[in-house]
Amino acid sequence: MSAAERELFGGRLRWDDAFVEHEGAVARLRFARMAAALPRMVGVVMRAGWETDPRALTGVVVAQAGQGLTTAFGLVAVNGVLSSLFADGPTDDKLRQSLPALALLALVSVGMALLTAWSTAMSGRLEPQVERAVSLRYYRSVTEVEVAATERPEVQRHLDAGKFGTDSARRMLTLSVGVANVVIGMVAAAVVLASLHWALLPMLLAIALPKAWGAVRSARREYVSRRHWVDHRRAVATLLQYLTMPHAAGEIRAHAAGSLLLRGYEEMSGLMETEQRRLARAQAGTDLVAAAFSGLASVGCYGVLWWLLTSGGLPMAVGGTAVVAIRTSTARLTSLVQQVNRMYEEMLRLSDTEEAVRVASGHAIPRTGRPLPAPVREIQVRDVSFTYPGATVPALHRVDVSVRRGEVTALVGANGSGKSTLARILGGLLLADSGDVWWVGGTPEGEGERVEVRDAVRAEVFRSVGMLTQDFPTWQMTAAANIAVGAGDRPRDAARLKEAARAADVDELIEGLPHGWDSIVFKGYERGVQLSGGQWQKLGTARSLYRGAPFLLVDEPTSALDPHAEIEAFDRLRTLADSGVAVVLVTHRLAATASADHIYVLDRGHIAEHGTHGVLMGRAGGLYRGMFDAQAAQYGLTASVAEDVPAPRDGSAAQSP
Ligand SMILES: Nc1ncnc2c1ncn2[C@@H]1O[C@H](COP(=O)(O)OP(=O)(O)OP(=O)(O)O)[C@@H](O)[C@H]1O
Numbered sequence: 291m292s293a294a295e296r297e298l299f300g301g302r303l304r305w306d307d308a309f310v311e312h313e314g315a316v317a318r319l320r321f322a323r324m325a326a327a328l329p330r331m332v333g334v335v336m337r338a339g340w341e342t343d344p345r346a347l348t349g350v351v352v353a354q355a356g357q358g359l360t361t362a363f364g365l366v367a368v369n370g371v372l373s374s375l376f377a378d379g380p381t382d383d384k385l386r387q388s389l390p391a392l393a394l395l396a397l398v399s400v401g402m403a404l405l406t407a408w409s410t411a412m413s414g415r416l417e418p419q420v421e422r423a424v425s426l427r428y429y430r431s432v433t434e435v436e437v438a439a440t441e442r443p444e445v446q447r448h449l450d451a452g453k454f455g456t457d458s459a460r461r462m463l464t465l466s467v468g469v470a471n472v473v474i475g476m477v478a479a480a481v482v483l484a485s486l487h488w489a490l491l492p493m494l495l496a497i498a499l500p501k502a503w504g505a506v507r508s509a510r511r512e513y514v515s516r517r518h519w520v521d522h523r524r525a526v527a528t529l530l531q532y533l534t535m536p537h538a539a540g541e542i543r544a545h546a547a548g549s550l551l552l553r554g555y556e557e558m559s560g561l562m563e564t565e566q567r568r569l570a571r572a573q574a575g576t577d578l579v580a581a582a583f584s585g586l587a588s589v590g591c592y593g594v595l596w597w598l599l600t601s602g603g604l605p606m607a608v609g610g611t612a613v614v615a616i617r618t619s620t621a622r623l624t625s626l627v628q629q630v631n632r633m634y635e636e637m638l639r640l641s642d643t644e645e646a647v648r649v650a651s652g653h654a655i656p657r658t659g660r661p662l663p664a665p666v667r668e669i670q671v672r673d674v675s676f677t678y679p680g681a682t683v684p685a686l687h688r689v690d691v692s693v694r695r696g697e698v699t700a701l702v703g704a705n706g707s708g709k710s711t712l713a714r715i716l717g718g719l720l721l722a723d724s725g726d727v728w729w730v731g732g733t734p735e736g737e738g739e740r741v742e743v744r745d746a747v748r749a750e751v752f753r754s755v756g757m758l759t760q761d762f763p764t765w766q767m768t769a770a771a772n773i774a775v776g777a778g779d780r781p782r783d784a785a786r787l788k789e790a791a792r793a794a795d796v797d798e799l800i801e802g803l804p805h806g807w808d809s810i811v812f813k814g815y816e817r818g819v820q821l822s823g824g825q826w827q828k829l830g831t832a833r834s835l836y837r838g839a840p841f842l843l844v845d846e847p848t849s850a851l852d853p854h855a856e857i858e859a860f861d862r863l864r865t866l867a868d869s870g871v872a873v874v875l876v877t878h879r880l881a882a883t884a885s886a887d888h889i890y891v892l893d894r895g896h897i898a899e900h901g902t903h904g905v906l907m908g909r910a911g912g913l914y915r916g917m918f919d920a921q922a923a924q925y926g927l928t929a930s931v932a933e934d935v936p937a938p939r940d941g942s943a944a945q946s947p
Pocket residue numbers: 441678679681685703704705706707708709710711712760
């Protein structure tokens with residue numbers, strides 16, 4: 291382990307053997323399993339090819355088969371030429387007799403060139419399509435995985451490992467075509483050889499086997515090494531990424547973080563070089579052993595040929611053809627070994643992608659279920675507990691919360707008390723470990739039918755929720771796209787886009803940008819501009835409003851806004867609630883919660899208090915009052931002044947859970 295590894299990542303970044311074993315990676319490496327998996331993986335690639343461009347795939351297959359046949363004809367022609375030349379008689383006659391076979395040889399060369407060109411054109415057309423098909427399958431299944439499942443390290447590792455196999459599909463196709471080409475050629479040569487003399491075939495195999503063994507052994511060694519070093523490799527790549535990230539540029543210079551990162555890179559990549567050296571040495575050793583056995587087999591092969599010729603078991607012409615076939619087959623073999631070696635590695639990566647798709651579908655968000663009541667009146671969280679995978683303490687413990695349309699519900703509490711987790715439970719992103727989350731229908735006057743979120747059509751749940759998370763994504767796309775991405779399941783509606791931007795007070799800003807709505811809100815692009823933190827937050831709010839959902843979950847929506855903008859933003863949320871939307875507001879700004887209809891105070895995953903602002907302030911020694919007074923004191927307000935904040939709309943009593 292390097293010093294940088296300890297300093298920056300707290301310890302050794304290597305997958306241990308037990309984990310790799312547990313993941314089944316080593317089991318998958320066994321030769322027999324790999325040999326069995328090869329046709330399946332080639333099948334995956336071929337199926338993707340057939341689904342995207344059947345004509346191109348047919349073209350490739352026909353061209354390959356044609357090349358094999360052409361090779362066989364070539365050897366027959368060589369045999370014909372040699373038989374004519376070795377026959378008794380005057381040289382002129384022998385040459386004349388060999389002319390038809392020579393003409394066939396010329397024809398074979400032309401045919402081979404045409405078929406190679408056709409195969410190149412067809413596989414060039416097919417390869418990118420196969421890569422796209424496999425990538426789409428992988429990324430589609432990854433985006434359908436339950437959020438909670440993505441938090442589990444064993445699922446995350448599978449999904450991560452699968453990423454590397456998407457372009458392997460393309461390379462697998464190229465290699466499959468190459469290998470098929472060589473194999474067909476060799477099979478053709480083998481058939482011709484076997485028909486000349488049965489003993490020639492085992493000789494060819496004896497030359498081939500040691501090289502194949504060496505190739506598989508080296509590929510396997512490299513794969514195991516790559517699995518062990520995957521975290522380390524990712525960490526090194528991250529260090530380099532930081533160096534060029536625009537938002538890290540300031541710290542990299544002002545805090546000299548750049549020197550620290552570069553030192554880390556130098557040390558850690560040095561360690562990887564040591565591993566590369568080890569692999570190269572091991573590979574050289576394996577190659578030597580394989581070459582030695584293959585060489586011995588070649589000597590034996592030519593010895594047998596010699597004996598056959600001298601003992602009269604083989605005519606001279608057939609011996610000549612055999613030498614040509616062995617020479618070309620050995621050249622083909624070298625290319626085969628190189629390609630199989632690469633194919634084996636690509637196959638391992640592709641099988642990681644296949645495994646990721648399988649794991650992802652095992653944790654996919656269900657597509658079916660009960661439809662939500664229409665209209666939904668409120669969400670009732672009942673006795674809900676939730677622990678993040680790998681955590682020892684529950685993030686939520688036996689929580690009861692009701693969120694109604696037409697009201698602002700505030701969630702407050704110390705850092706880590708569970709507010710964001712509760713918001714994600716409300717939004718259907720996380721499913722409770724125990725307890726229920728009911729989506730209740732009806733009108734303000736009366737409760738209707740109810741559906742538990744696990745049984746519901748989740749797509750309908752997502753359609754009913756707009757959300758602005760604390761760390762919402764800032765897409766490197768246009769301002770318009772950054773809002774429209776709030777409803778990726780609908781065609782873009784320009785009028786509603788403008789309306790959402792106006793409601794979030796960001797319309798004038800966008801229209802004033804050099805390229806207006808088409809400005810890319812990321813510097814570095816030709817139409818790129820840089821937005822401030824507060825401007826981004828307004829854009830994020832516009833995105834959640836564009837969703838137009840009856841439930842709006844906003845997590846610290848004003849943390850980057852100036853005081854005036856903040857007051858306006860909270861006023862707008864109030865207006866939105868008055869229009870019938872359920873607004874769930876997660877915030878530390880307690881001045882803003884004063885006008886909320888209901889406030890839940892979380893403490894280490896429990897609901898410690900709930901009620902209106904007025905009532906919670908009436909609880910001497912209460913958590914809410916303590917937090918509010920602490921904030922008021924920062925502004926130099928006395929308790930009596932602080933109590934002058936707007937009164938809640940109703941006078942409901944404080945309730946304790
Ligand atoms: N993805 C996660 N994986 C594991 N634990 C998590 C994850 N997200 C949050 N936690 C843990 O769950 C607890 C509740 O976190 P949560 O983000 O809900 O708190 P919060 O009240 O929103 O905090 P803050 O005010 O700091 O945003 C914390 O102990 C936190 O460390």
